[in-house]
Amino acid sequence: MTTNKAIISTENAPAAIGTYSQAVKVNNTVYLSGQIPLDPETMELVDGDFAAQAHQMFKNLSAVCEAAGGSLGDIVKLGIFLEDLSNFPIVNEVMAQYFEEPYPARAAVGVKQLPKGAMVEADGVMVL
Template sequence: MKVQIKPADAPAAVGPYSHSIRMDNLLFISGQLPIDPATGAICEGSIEDSTRQSLNNLKAIVEEAGATMDDVAKTTVFLADVADGPAANKVYAEFFSEPYPARSAFQVAALPLGARIEIEAIVVLK
């Protein structure tokens, strides 16, 4: 059965999709933009600020599902500029510990709302 996870403290979706879908013991989290859930505005700060906001949004969904960031098995990071990767990695390492999730990272032509980063994840639930 497909169950939607929609935490109150995560920003609203910007399109016709769910924040995340739980199926059995897997949680599929849609790409999280650096949107401040309190204001609905995209983060205008540094790539570090944007990465932190995207990961805080992702973490809110993970925790709403009863999991922790240690349960994240795979992430995909989309960057507007791959040169931002090293700075984003420093913040990413604040949210995850070894063994780190498997990860793919890509530079893309553009992201919704002019964001600099978007992060999606797959989580294994207990």
Template sequence: MKKIVLSKDAPAPIGPYSQAVIHGNTLYVSGQIAIDQSTGNIVTDTIEKETNQVMKNLGLILKEAGADYSQIIKCSIFVSDMGNFAKINEVYGKYFPENPPARETVEVSCLPKNVNVEISCIAYL
């Protein structure tokens, strides 16, 4: 059986998907982009600000499910330009000071709303 997670603090899904789904003791969080829920605007001033907003959005969904960053076991990072990898990695790493999760980073040709980074994760509860 699955349970749908919906945080009113995080951006609403922009398509036919859930922010996250719990199955058993595993939380699957859909890919998040840098939408600032308070304004509805996409944060793309710098790749660092964009990545921080993405991670903040993930955190809001984790919180709604009763989890936090330390419970993430895997992330998938999609970037539009691998040239931004070092800057994305620097911001991302601040959320995992110890025991970072497994992950992959993949360059793709285009992301929703033409953003530069999208991150999804799997966490345990």
């Protein structure tokens, strides 16, 4: 089987802030790097509460999915990283506005700190 590897990049999501690509597509599978709630134009965290950050995070993830030729609905595995696990119910409420059943497989993990002081981050695997 021939492996076709492509780097996915879009200006509609925050530029990488380290040594990584926004996503890497190998054949029909896309590996999505973590997205935090940065405004793609200013590269600053969005103003507001946890829900505002979660919305921006999903918008950023969606933009990368679209750049790869898919959508959030094509995600088969989603990882969510929360600075405070008490926000778990809110992330579920916000996620329900971006995903429909059947939902992707998912892990939600409490972490001590995220880049740029974000409260939430998500990464995933998408199959086209």
